[in-house]
Amino acid sequence: MSAIIECRNLTHYYGRRLIYRDLSFDVPQGRILGLLGKNGTGKTTTINILSGYLKPRSGECRIFGQEVQNLDPVLRRNIGLLIEGHVQYQFMTIEQIEKFYSVFYPAWCRDAYYELMRKLKVAPGQRISRMSCGQRSQVALGLILAQNPELLVLDDFSLGLDPGYRRLFVDYLREYARAESKTVFLTSHIIQDMERLVDDCIIMDYGSILTQRPVAELLAEVRRYGFTVPEGYEIPDAKEFYHPSVIRNRAELFSFLPPAEVERTLRRLQVPYGEFTSEQVTSLEDAFIGLTGKY
Numbered sequence: 001m002s003a004i005i006e007c008r009n010l011t012h013y014y015g016r017r018l019i020y021r022d023l024s025f026d027v028p029q030g031r032i033l034g035l036l037g038k039n040g041t042g043k044t045t046t047i048n049i050l051s052g053y054l055k056p057r058s059g060e061c062r063i064f065g066q067e068v069q070n071l072d073p074v075l076r077r078n079i080g081l082l083i084e085g086h087v088q089y090q091f092m093t094i095e096q097i098e099k100f101y102s103v104f105y106p107a108w109c110r111d112a113y114y115e116l117m118r119k120l121k122v123a124p125g126q127r128i129s130r131m132s133c134g135q136r137s138q139v140a141l142g143l144i145l146a147q148n149p150e151l152l153v154l155d156d157f158s159l160g161l162d163p164g165y166r167r168l169f170v171d172y173l174r175e176y177a178r179a180e181s182k183t184v185f186l187t188s189h190i191i192q193d194m195e196r197l198v199d200d201c202i203i204m205d206y207g208s209i210l211t212q213r214p215v216a217e218l219l220a221e222v223r224r225y226g227f228t229v230p231e232g233y234e235i236p237d238a239k240e241f242y243h244p245s246v247i248r249n250r251a252e253l254f255s256f257l258p259p260a261e262v263e264r265t266l267r268r269l270q271v272p273y274g275e276f277t278s279e280q281v282t283s284l285e286d287a288f289i290g291l292t293g294k295y
């Protein structure tokens with residue numbers, strides 16, 4: 001599988017503030033990859049680097065095999081980019097904006113746009129400036145689908161959409177991307193949408209990538225462990241344990257290690273534990289919160 005996006009050792013600072021160091025990842029052709037991370041971990045920064053709007057302090061980002069800062073305009077046209085639900089030219093109507101955009105894209109597919117607009121139940125003569133925030137997001141998404149690009153980069157695509165439209169768009173995008181073998185790189189804070197949509201995920205922590213793997217593999221490997229400890233006991237740090245917490249005498253932590261190895265580590269750390277339980281994590285949201293913490 002060839003990689004459509006290749007990022008190597010991206011390091012970025014705003015002024016003196018380090019956002020992350022040595023971020024490396026690939027997005028293979030035909031896969032849907034979701035970038036997850038808490039507020040301020042650098043997801044939009046990464047999208048801006050991928051879009052060529054922001055030059056990282058160091059490292060390299062290639063799309064379709066070319067350095068993004070010098071991407072050939074013909075290749076750039078093959079990227080559908082949504083930056084936080086933004087639609088320009090809000091004075092236009094639904095119909096006018098479709099005509100306007102169509103001139104720039106040789107593979108323009110107006111049916112894809114109008115199919116989504118029909119589902120949105122808005123009249124073709126409606127001005128974008130008079131639409132709600134969620135409706136504007138749908139117009140922006142419709143314009144991107146009509147571009148028919150090889151690669152879709154969507155930052156916070158669910159911004160302002162109600163649960164029904166989110167579901168509609170997620171299902172539509174998933175079918176479209178699979179049928180047409182599109183590559184998608186996206187972010188969203190709505191993890192249920194991500195779980196329904198993405199094949200692979202990158203979970204970012206402050207400063208680096210915590211894990212990158214297929215969602216199915218992540219769910220099969222992250223486990224939630226529980227055990228009792230004496231009240232007031234603090235679990236010592238171990239790199240294999242994610243976010244241990246103790247409420248009264250009940251401890252909880254998450255780990256990629258299997259149960260026997262977690263117990264071995266607890267013994268090595270001389271944790272006075274009892275009533276050990278282990279369970280598989282069943283949702284991407286639980287895995288995400290388990291690995292990144294609740295606050």
Ligand SMILES: Nc1ncnc2c1ncn2[C@@H]1O[C@H](COP(=O)(O)OP(=O)(O)OP(=O)(O)O)[C@@H](O)[C@H]1O
Nearest residue numbers: 014015019037038039040041042043044045046189
């Ligand atoms: N232009 C900028 N100048 C200075 N600092 C910035 C700038 N843009 C973002 N930051 C800071 O960089 C960090 C990462 O921001 P970024 O927008 O990439 O995060 P994010 O993961 O997309 O967050 P969110 O989930 O809240 O959208 C934040 O702490 C933010 O305050």
